[in-house]
Amino acid sequence: QVQLVESGGGLVQAGGSLRLSCAASGRTFSNYAMGWFRQAPGKERGFVARINWSLSTVYADSVKGRFTISRDNAKNTVYLQMNSLKPEDTAVYYCAAHPPTWDYWGQGTQVTVSS
8 A cells, every 4th residue: 555645736837947845654655656637627537657667757748848747755755846837737736646547646635727
């Protein structure tokens, strides 16, 4: 079992930055690929970024060049650095583990980008 707790969300103006954190506990964190997803009001939850145990990364086209996913296995934490934020990035952001079924999810953290 893995428990995930996100933090770092908030209100930011367009063009600003935020860094989300996801603290993991339970099984060996370093063995898991980790991901970030987001869900905007009235929309389905969608993929944002993924980081594998090898530190290779994958990004959704909509965030490439603006968002960076990273992990610190010593701290059991994965991060999402979000730069050049746009109003369309407004959503609840979720951390997840264990693809492809993404068996474990955090409770989510709200990110609101004002224009």
